[in-house]
Amino acid sequence: MNDSEDKLRKEVGRTCACFNLRRAARLVTQRFDQAFRELGLRATQLSVLVAVYDMPELTVSKAARVLGMDRTSLTRNIQLLERKGLVLVTEGDDKRVRNIDLTPKGVEVLKAAFPLWRKAQSEVELALGNEQWDALLSGLHEVARKLR
Amino acid sequence: MNDSEDKLRKEVGRTCACFNLRRAARLVTQRFDQAFRELGLRATQLSVLVAVYDMPELTVSKAARVLGMDRTSLTRNIQLLERKGLVLVTEGDDKRVRNIDLTPKGVEVLKAAFPLWRKAQSEVELALGNEQWDALLSGLHEVARKLR
DNA sequence: ACGGACTAGGTGTATATACACTTAACGCCA
DNA sequence: TGGCGTTAAGTGTATATACACCTAGTCCGT
Numbered sequence: 001m002n003d004s005e006d007k008l009r010k011e012v013g014r015t016c017a018c019f020n021l022r023r024a025a026r027l028v029t030q031r032f033d034q035a036f037r038e039l040g041l042r043a044t045q046l047s048v049l050v051a052v053y054d055m056p057e058l059t060v061s062k063a064a065r066v067l068g069m070d071r072t073s074l075t076r077n078i079q080l081l082e083r084k085g086l087v088l089v090t091e092g093d094d095k096r097v098r099n100i101d102l103t104p105k106g107v108e109v110l111k112a113a114f115p116l117w118r119k120a121q122s123e124v125e126l127a128l129g130n131e132q133w134d135a136l137l138s139g140l141h142e143v144a145r146k147l148r
Numbered sequence: 149m150n151d152s153e154d155k156l157r158k159e160v161g162r163t164c165a166c167f168n169l170r171r172a173a174r175l176v177t178q179r180f181d182q183a184f185r186e187l188g189l190r191a192t193q194l195s196v197l198v199a200v201y202d203m204p205e206l207t208v209s210k211a212a213r214v215l216g217m218d219r220t221s222l223t224r225n226i227q228l229l230e231r232k233g234l235v236l237v238t239e240g241d242d243k244r245v246r247n248i249d250l251t252p253k254g255v256e257v258l259k260a261a262f263p264l265w266r267k268a269q270s271e272v273e274l275a276l277g278n279e280q281w282d283a284l285l286s287g288l289h290e291v292a293r294k295l296r
Numbered sequence: 297a298c299g300g301a302c303t304a305g306g307t308g309t310a311t312a313t314a315c316a317c318t319t320a321a322c323g324c325c326a
Numbered sequence: 327t328g329g330c331g332t333t334a335a336g337t338g339t340a341t342a343t344a345c346a347c348c349t350a351g352t353c354c355g356t
Contacts, residue, residue, distance in 0.1 A: 020292070025170045030211055060305065129291075132290055138283075142276055225313090227336095245334060300353105300354095306350100314331100324332100
């Protein structure tokens with residue numbers, strides 16, 4: 001490996017957008033998953049529940065766009081939530097679409113998750129400090145806006 | 149759901165550290181995976197190769213710490229790279245540890261990946277602009293430093 | 297009405313990730 | 327030196343994620 005390759009290699013380790021985003025996501029996800037463990041809920045599942053509550057009669061494709069997630073990934077997520085009895089999937093008027101809605105149990109779990117979320121979220125915000133946290137969040141929003 | 153619960157729910161959607169990190173990581177990973185497709189390499193695999201090259205005689209546990217990844221997740225990653233013939237896993241003097249090193253083929257793939265990485269990385273940096281990208285990267289580093 | 301283009305969704309397969317548990321090796325000390 | 331606590335690693339299982347491919351329903355022009 002020559003000098004310029006060595007330089008590039010070091011740059012990858014330090015600055016790679018993909019690696020740094022994934023590493024941070026892994027670390028934060030571990031904390032959040034831990035926080036929701038008592039509900040038998042994973043962090044990803046909570047974000048799906050929130051989106052479903054926010055948008056009644058949500059379809060799989062619409063939800064995938066909002067969540068910045070591949071449609072087929074979301075299908076598996078929703079199947080899981082359905083098995084847990086947290087969401088209800090029904091056929092739309094257009095027979096191709098599936099409408100996703102929270103069950104009463106889903107709403108209960110969502111409500112129970114809020115204080116646990118608040119705690120996990122505060123830990124991250126505290127670790128960074130308000131200023132850096134705001135900057136980070138802006139950057140993440142911008143990534144979603146530009147690459148969605 | 150009462151008013152304060154509604155407010156919290158909306159806050160989750162907008163500000164959740166876990167969701168926003170994961171969504172950005174998903175979107176960026178899709179681009180990077182796409183960029184490396186011609187090498188049969190995924191973005192995560194590249195970051196492992198870089199770490200392995202950087203630290204000769206790296207062990208699984210040490211690599212996991214550096215990469216901010218669960219040790220057992222890394223085991224699966226390394227098994228994959230071993231099957232592809234990109235890394236070599238050997239027993240250490242201490243018979244418990246495994247030393248991970250790149251094979252010549254691994255070095256070749258790593259070198260071939262650099263220009264592809266440069267291109268994918270530039271797209272993200274351009275999408276955000278230098279200032280916001282620097283702020284985002286700092287935040288991600290800080291998350292790793294504080295939560296590792 | 298029909299046929300093709302388009303759209304919504306699911307499945308097969310592979311990788312990524314982590315927790316709980318297990319196994320094997322090391323080291324120390326009584 | 328024999329046993330026990332510690333450490334390094336792998337396995338079983340479950341979820342998360344995405345691409346390639348497939349199916350079925352809708353729409354529209356003729």
